[in-house]
Amino acid sequence: MNSPALRTSPRVRPRTRRTALTAIAAGLLLLGLVVVRVLVGTPMVPLDLALRVIGGETIPGISFIVMDHRLPTAVVALLAGVAFGLSGTVFQTLLRNPLASPDVIGVTIGASAGAVIAMAFFQADGRALFWFALLGGLGTAVLLLLVAGVGRPGAAGAVDNRFVLVGIGLAAALGALVSYLLTRLSLQSAGDAMHWMIGSLSTSTWDRVAVLAAALVVLIPALALLVVRLRILQLGDETATSLGLPVPRTRIALIMVAVALSALTVAVTGPLSFVAFLSGPIARMLAGRPSFPLAAVVGAVIVLLADIIGQNLFGGTELPAGVITGVLGAPFLLWLLTRTPTTGR
Template sequence: MSLVTGIPLRVGGLSTRAHPRAIIVVIALLVATLGLAVLGMLTGDFPLNLTQLLNTLNGAGTGGQKYIVFDLRLPRVTIAVIVGAALGISGAIFQSLSRNPLGSPDIIGFSTGSATGAILVLIVFGGGITEIALGSIAGGIVAAIIVYGLAYRAGVQGYRLILIGIGVTAVLGSLNTYILTRAGLRQAQSAQVWLVGSLNGRGWSEVLPVAIALALLLPAALVLGRRLGLLEMGDETATMLGIRTEPTRLALVVISVALTAVATACAGPIAFVALAAPQLARRLAGSAGVAILPAAAMGGALLLAGDVLSQRVFGQNALPVGVATAALGGLYLAWLLASEWRSGRR
């Protein structure tokens, strides 16, 4: 049996296909994520050794060690993994729906819309952390409604979704800049820090909403993910195969937008994870279809790696993780565009 074509499985009335190579990739990424998580909890201003970490996790550490692990490092590591996973899933869905590797939430306006909602609440209404998070979610949803509504013409075509999304991103980005120019110095600084995308100061209160969203939406994404491959064949073919194209597409958009909005509300608009994770996962898994679980595992590993590197490489001048992902993601985007251009010329 091929590692790529997969093994057919049937449980009750549900059937699926297990891809051994994709499973191997997910396991390898989870192992890498675990290694990065251990590294992130061992190193820092107050380094621990592995024995101290294990003792602390078992409840036998000192008070200071428990504070460092349970209150500072473990929630940060957890947030990095689940936010990265949420962004990876969202990117995989949108890239499949648009049939374009550029179809990710941060390219087509949803992340920018979440940022608009957050800074409106912060600067105009003076809201606190909870209100900013709710504003971020609302902004992402409104941006998605605008993009989807403008792109809808007897259905939604991928190229139209991307082009309109890029336009909406530009408009919302200009609006965000204007709002910042009208803000006071302290408000503008707070908003700019949030807009960079960072895991600094995040605790268990931020973990819970993203974890709940991921637990609820990942199974739905996996169930509907089987239909994404049929939608990629075109609406006419998908309809002939029994797929209700627009309701299915709308449900997938809702899942993706919800994951993006919650992730952005937690950590700010972290760039390029949703763009890069699905493509890297698909290449590793050797799959021509939609790799939801590998994209989730890749997203978690990428964001955690970016956070650990940004903290450790620059020492006391640690960069927010959004700066690191934007720098690396910009290089990846340039490579991706060059590859697409070359393939188009061939």
């Protein structure tokens, strides 16, 4: 007699194979985009010279272009996309809402508000701006948790819906605050703030690579441990509790890891619109099921592709990556609104 596992394995194997093949294809695409970002631009860099420079050889002009400009930009784009992709997928899975993302529930605007406050009142830049943006994102998350009552017992659907609604309201309030603060800045400072709020990779350096890499080294293993609990949490609060899972603490831990991923990245690159929102649904469509690794790769592909388009396809005008991701994300949001119920799992 066939066991249940044997009866279901023919269905499981094609889905697993599809996920693996999709991940390999996405990884190859990602590698190709990194190569394109390093080689393509004004001026073009021959592949052999780029490889020699990366191997340690010093070539006047080429070494600066590759090692001090294009390669750190490509690596920051890759790491930022991974962080945004994972953060958005956590929110969408946890809140059972494909429209939930750090953009929608106020985390990114909170980080932006922290940065603008630093510019308006402390004339901060560089490292100080990074810390203010990070504190703004984390402070927004704490306020969300307190107002939405995520740590209090209650029906999962009600808590999730309340969290999203509170986040939307908080995002609107923070947006108004940012608009007011911009009127208090000098023209030059306001221009700098607006450029940062669009989201750009133009100031990428190896120091910023190190910040993002260190954050991901800590946060990705933490998320990997929590994903197992997230799968149990999806069975429902009562079932999860009966299995011994501390539901409120698990929710809060997942939210804080997702917020840290998003806020740290916003502090480095600015709020790249819709990357966190797009990555999870696209990965799910490609793999046929939710996939955190694939969402991370999709996020990196989106950011790299947006930066390549913005830097090379508009003649002498270079557009920040955030402009391109906004153009890509807006129609996808409208399409998703027409196809997916906002309370669907």
